[in-house]
Amino acid sequence: MHIERPAGGPVSYKDAGVNIDAATGALAAIKEHARSTFGDSGAAPIGHFGGMYQLPGGPDRLLVASADGIGTKLKLAFVTGGEAHYRVGADLVNHCANDILACGARPLFFLDYVAMGVLDPGALERLVAGMAAACRDNGLALIGGETAEMPGMYADGEYDAAGFIVGIVAPDKVIDGSAIAAGDRLIGIPSVGLHTNGYSLARRIVGLTGDRATDIALLAQPLPGDDVSIGAALLREHPTWVPVVLPLVERGLIRGIAHITGGGLIDNVPRMLPDHLAARFDPASWNAPPIFHWLVERGQMEISEQYRALNMGIGMVLAVASSDETAVLDAIPGARLIGEVVERAPDGPATLGLDTPPRFDGLE
């Protein structure tokens, strides 16, 4: 069970009212509760990008499932309305699809949960339209869902949405990072924006007030170096990499996959690495979209916070054998060599080199 990291930035976690020690304690208790249900069910421990389940009496295949939300990117959609609902619907599906792709799984089906105080049919329809479009992009069947009206739970015009995905993987194609070795290459797939993480921080940096007219004006400001507004840059859709990466998985070219979500490169890349290995990055090797430059400058974000709260231009990291580097780079538009796998020093950090920002698009 992944506890989504609260966005930090110039405000510390403690300032934001979050007690990390308490959260860590609850997380440990939750993992114990979850393990108590496994029995001989073929379920795999929680903590990877997706939970695994071996079908009983079935073929030699594993199901991989994941649950996720959209986070406070929703708050931006509530301000701008219209097609933003469609975009966050697509975000939800693509986030889930990338999570199970990180285990090597092919997406099969998706269900949603949407909760509103009072049903807003227009917003709901656009939200589900975005989910359905992204489901088609990922080969997912949208087979069900729940729309709950909960008077008094959500403010007018607001809602929450969660997605549930199930995929399948052949046991010999499971990506769990165990094949990664020192010397392997780290290939970065570019992000188009924040995707679905860092929005509480971004909202604070933009200075949203809660007054809709004011907030619409704040989001309509032009973004230096980009051809869209700050709001449009923040609402860019989380892309799916299933269509480009899954064929490489099935060809056996991929040893590890990290989906860069809450926790950034610092927390997510080590999730794919065996304990004795570390990732050494060269931030000069990639460019991040202008929105990142705007946020880190205006938010005066420390470098470690940049790489933890934001994806900083990298949406997914693949670990590949050096002999497969070219084949993988050629197959994925925009992909870059961004680092390599090295032996990890005893008690040393699992990520190295994240001491400077990447280059930023739109800057001279």
Next chain:
Amino acid sequence: MHIERPAGGPVSYKDAGVNIDAATGALAAIKEHARSTFGDSGAAPIGHFGGMYQLPGGPDRLLVASADGIGTKLKLAFVTGGEAHYRVGADLVNHCANDILACGARPLFFLDYVAMGVLDPGALERLVAGMAAACRDNGLALIGGETAEMPGMYADGEYDAAGFIVGIVAPDKVIDGSAIAAGDRLIGIPSVGLHTNGYSLARRIVGLTGDRATDIALLAQPLPGDDVSIGAALLREHPTWVPVVLPLVERGLIRGIAHITGGGLIDNVPRMLPDHLAARFDPASWNAPPIFHWLVERGQMEISEQYRALNMGIGMVLAVASSDETAVLDAIPGARLIGEVVERAPDGPATLGLDTPPRFDGLE
């Protein structure tokens, strides 16, 4: 996709701010969006108690999945706190398990989504403990989940939670009601309370104020005819019927299953019936717990509203051949013969006989 019915009662839907026509339009659009994702995936239309998915290249088995929430029963848990968090965690799992049981499916695994404004580790731990206990009762592995902190989305001390379940069924054991015939018996399994539906209505009838001390006192009032308080009666756990009903499904004794959730007997029993059949109930044949009497009297609920907003003492309805009636009644503690299946008149109602309340426990 099931749009949960808002509770009605003495306040009409329109008074509650719900535009049913608009909701129906959105629902139709949503179904079209969902169908656009099916392709040749083996997905079955949405609208049954669970969505179905035929595994590709797999064994001759179907997966059945469902998503659900807890609804505004959560608001009662926020007032009373403590073990109420555990109870609503169990409610969520058992509701989902009963939904896919209604398709004849055996539960396999479960994932949760929990969203809070600021993480409350104690409430979260009790909530997940309740989920895990119910997972064990249903043979479910809790393989994952997401806990999201969304500052500004939820009031202090509040959260929302959604559950996602996947089960499996052999194609020749799918329960879809197509085997139901006129003359079949309707067996009712007793409810222990409202389970997970009707809580917006119940909160209004109890007269909750939003002031916690006042609301605690209101919920602590003794419930006439019961040995617990009104709050405790309202927070009774939604039971699972998987352990008692699934063996009967696997013996081929069950032709139809309706899980009585939002919409009550009036909306849910027709969901299992072929269009040409109707259900004729004899409300004098079963007893409902005292909380129902208290709610319908104090809320001056019309009879049609009673059977739509509340389960009125019946948690699940099974359709069985008359020759199997005794075997099924003997196998399920507390089960009663509550009606029978009849031919439906052209353009006639799909439920008959729901013109009087059931008997109530605790009354002379």
